[in-house]
Amino acid sequence: MRLNKRAAAFAAGSAFLAVTLVACGSSAPSLSGSGSGGSSLPSHAADKDLKGVTLTAWVSNTLTPGYKTLFSAFEKATGAKIQLTVFPDPFESSLLTKWATGARPDLMVFQSATDYVQQLNPAKNLFDLTGQPYISKQLFNQNKYATVLNGKNYGLSLEMPSVFGLWYNKKVFSDAGISAPTTFSELLSTCRTLKKKNPSVSPLFDVGGDQWPTQVLPFMLWTDALKAGLQDKLNTNKAKWTDPAIVKSLENYRTLIKDGCFNSNLKTATYAQQEAAFESGRTAMIPQGTWVSPDLVKALGVKKMNAQVGWQALSTSTSTAAYSTTLSVQVPKTGDTKKESGALSFLDFASGPAYQKFVDANNQAPALTGFKPPADLPTALLSAYGALAGAGKSYPQLFAASYGPFTTYLSEMINGSATPEKVATQLQQQWTKSAQAIGLAGF
CATH class of the missing domain: 3.40.190.10 (Periplasmic binding protein-like II)
Structure with a gap:
């Protein structure tokens, strides 16, 4: 992956x-x-x-x-x-x-x-x-x-x-009197608190236009399940992508959408817009990989970035960081x-x-x-x-086969034309095709 x-x-x-x-x-x-x-x-x-x-x-x-x-x-x-x-x-x-x-x-x-x-x-x-x-x-x-x-x-x-996590604005969090979330329930609570205390700032910013960054948060959310054994089971065909833990991760993403936690232009936003909104303090958190750091340094400089930007690992129920x-x-x-x-x-x-x-x-x-x-x-x-x-x-996160165009499936869910269950089913269909094509044992 x-x-x-x-x-x-x-x-x-x-x-x-x-x-x-x-x-x-x-x-x-x-x-x-x-x-x-x-x-x-x-x-x-x-x-x-x-x-x-x-x-x-x-x-x-x-x-x-x-x-x-x-x-x-x-x-x-x-x-x-x-x-x-x-x-x-x-x-x-x-x-x-x-x-x-x-x-x-x-x-x-x-x-x-x-x-x-x-x-x-x-x-x-x-x-x-x-x-x-x-x-x-x-x-x-x-x-x-x-x-x-x-x-x-x-x-x-x-x-x-590449390490995945929440990059957050320290001042926005300090002004709201809260700490960076480490689990999904804390993330949802943080979103609701920020919306009340600072409605001019979007709690989260994701990129439905460019699409590729939208994968990061689901990856983070299902890390706990992968670590508990689901990853090995997927790779050996002892589990499916329709596993409840995968579906729940996608449902959690959709919950954040329904709660209004994301930027209003979620469906069309670009990576450049995400970066600009985060750098200017118009959004409190972005789920991203460590590749974002050089761009933040270029825009803010190390001194200002150190003063303004924090990082926190997060998964569904623990603060385990996903990396690839x-x-x-x-x-x-x-x-x-x-x-x-x-x-x-x-x-x-x-x-x-x-x-x-x-x-x-x-x-x-x-x-x-x-x-x-x-x-x-x-x-x-x-x-x-x-x-x-x-x-x-x-x-x-180490997958032995391909699960297909995940961002396309996520885009459909973000736009409301696909359910989490449908996305998981599409992942499984592509996974089976890929595993059989490369002769993966157990498929």
Whole structure:
């Protein structure tokens, strides 16, 4: 499950207290696990002489500055050239369409979620990186679930997982004399209190026009049920998406709509409007992922953001934070040993001392052990990362198949043409089709 600013694919973040990073995090569910020892690889090294070698890299049109910094540093250090092929939105389907023609890059920055990895047929088409030194350096158990299939690691995750929660306006809450909600019942109560005490401010703002952000709150609400075992049952066909816990999460979203908790233009609002309303204090809370932080920093600056913005994890009955995989760097098998060697050398380089440049360029916490976070990360972002540090405070959402265009189904519910039960039924129908198409066991 992946979700980011550019698309409606939930994509979903080195444990972190103050400015000290330690290697811990929530235990991953039983979907996948690290194997022991990858297959033999072509020779590779971070300082390998690659003069005259040109490596192709497939990337999205929203590639973060960190990757560009690493590519440039690698070229300077090794003499290699990296030629980017940039895919338009929807990035994932655009890339997979090209992949289906048999074309292969030397490097690929692609989604690390299981349902996408399976579509690459990694056992045949990607190098197994299990046992490489950098695999065990990945924090938040990313070596157990990010680009992992059947116990084998097929990618290196350089980014933090995406963490989901409520970003809230501290002043609005302080003026109302309330604290940030941690459960659905508290969220509903908070909404009602804010409407009474400050009717000029919408308690929540969601984005029915752009659609993709509307997934975040349902994801948050059903995390408790997934953590209690529903996720594993879904992945093994021992439960359906029509499970009462899923339906209840959708019903809760609809309750917030009926109670008038959202912005009046919920059906048509855009991400840009959500951001502007939150920054100006015209809305009290936005359910979003950690990818929103750079936009808030750009608009407010770190000092003002620290004074104005807080972050709180929330699910149905606990404050468990949902989080998900992001992108990873993968090395396809091309048959050109020299280029394969160069691509694998890039992973050695990217996970070595040069990784600090990636961290600094992205202004993110490190996703690998042994590196320092930037000194000016916003406190709200640190709170989100901190949820990954404490045992039981977060849970990764890892689905073995696709549940279809969830945002389309949610849009129908938001517009009043679909019930929560219908949305859940549509998710199950797509889930069954996807699981059978990829040969998932139990379907």
